[in-house]
Amino acid sequence: MAKRDYYEVLGIEKNAEPDQVKSSYRKLALKYHPDRNPDDSDAEAAFKEASEAYEVLSDAEKRSNYDRFGHAGLEGNFGSGGFQWSDFSHATDFDDLFGDFFGNVFGGGRRSRGPSGPPKGRDLRISLKLSLEEITEGVEKKISLQRMKSCEVCDGGGAAPGSTPQTCQTCGGVGQVQQVSRSFFGQQVTVGACPTCHGEGRTVSDPCRECAGEGRVRDKTTITVRIPAGVSTGNYIPLRGQGDAGPRGGPAGDVLVFIEEEEHDTYTREGNDVIFRLPISISQAALGYEAQVPTLHGDVKMKIPEATQTGRVFRLRGKGIPDVDGRGIGDQLVEVLVWTPTQLTSEERRLFAELDEIHQQRADSEGKSFLDRMLEAFS
Ligand SMILES: [Zn+2]
Ligand SMILES: [Zn+2]
Known part of the structure; x- marks a missing residue:
């Protein structure tokens, strides 16, 4: 090309x-x-x-x-x-x-890089599910994982005990080889990683039997990760150097812990705020009452004033989720939903009928229907 x-x-x-x-x-x-x-x-x-x-x-x-x-x-x-x-x-x-x-x-002068050394180990990506409660508090989690660890027999070098890795014969330890090709314009030289030592500059002639010269072996382990309060789905916590050990003494990769927030059956999260829907009865809405409301920080008492309409939203300050960068804390928004009773008892039916009659009389005396007053309340 x-x-x-x-x-x-x-x-x-x-x-x-x-x-x-x-x-x-x-x-x-x-x-x-x-x-x-x-x-x-x-x-x-x-x-x-x-x-x-x-x-x-x-x-x-x-x-x-x-x-x-x-x-x-x-x-x-x-x-x-x-x-x-x-x-x-x-x-x-x-x-x-x-x-x-x-x-x-x-x-000024150009520096030659020399052999690149053994490659770095893989990064390991782990998904961690957290409840909204854990996110609010911050939490420490233990995670079991499988990874490659440095071989203890050869100390990661890959050479059998008593032997040492050799300078690569192909590239003389430089890790790179030149390839010369002829093109229309003349000679072209490209430099690439040495195929014998893969750029590492050294080879192992007597491989360690424990790890077959890899310098690393499979391992099961448990690591602890501290999750700060306020994280959300898509955030990740990097644990440097806790991933796979690199082959033949190469540096270890990282563990990347990706946060996945579980759906909550009581709260809906919106940024650092949480939304809670509070069902109340018609009489509670009309007369007002002191409600007991659950929050992520424990139950709180909250005054629902008289004549509260359905859909009205109250704000409980500081009862949301702490900001992940430490900038304050969100609120809990309480949305009131007035619940219409079903399957009335005969007593309830009688009382509602009586109430309806009173509404009619009032409408007649004020010249305003119940519907007019409702529309006023919601406008
Ligand atoms: Zn080994
Ligand atoms: Zn080589």
Whole structure:
């Protein structure tokens, strides 16, 4: 496939200042960095493409050759080693890139990265269901999980006790090999991870029998995670270095605990507020009463005033969910629902009939129907 124009790759003009070259590359590198896009070969390709463009456009001599002759103008430079972009997919830390990057920009000389070392262990994603009560209080949970742990027999190195890992014969310990190919424009050199040692620079000739040279074994364990109050679905708690151990002494991955809020049968959550629906009788609505209302912080007494209409909402301050960032606490909203009795007893029927008669007389004397008064109340 034909190479894209380097200026186009970085999204800059032909006359872009070095500062612009740097800042465009920085943006792309942040976006496509393999640590942020695991197992995404498109992102990796984009990352390498941007790195290559930056490599050329940040170097005055290469840039001038490229400006005059295009990609063909750079081919001759490859004999001495070609592009030195590294296989960042094995970089253990995102900051690594910027250490290298600023080293390049401000330090002048290019640093060679050397072997990438054993890869990092996997991150483990765990889903944790929490009740609204647990979310309100904050909670400590024990989680059982299976993960790879460092092998105790070989101390994670993968070599049988008494032996040591060898420098890789294929790459001489560098971790990278060059491949030379001929293209229409001439010789092209690409640098890739060494196929023998996978970029680690070392091989194990006498593997540990406990772990078959992996340096790690399966393990079942229980970890404790402290969940702060106020979390919600989609939040996650990272536990650094508690995931799978990396092979042959590589750094451990993380455990990511994803919060899943269980649906509550009494409350509906809305941000840090909770909504509670309180059914009351017609007579309670008319006369008013002192209601006992459940909240996430225990029962509270609450005055329902006389002549309360259905749908009216009362606010119980500070009875909601604490803000996850520590900025205050939500409220409980109490929505009153007036309940119409069903299956009346004869006594109730008689009393309601009497009440209805009184309403009629009042309507006649005031010249206003019951319906008029209801419409007034709800308007
Ligand atoms: Zn072992
Ligand atoms: Zn090698």
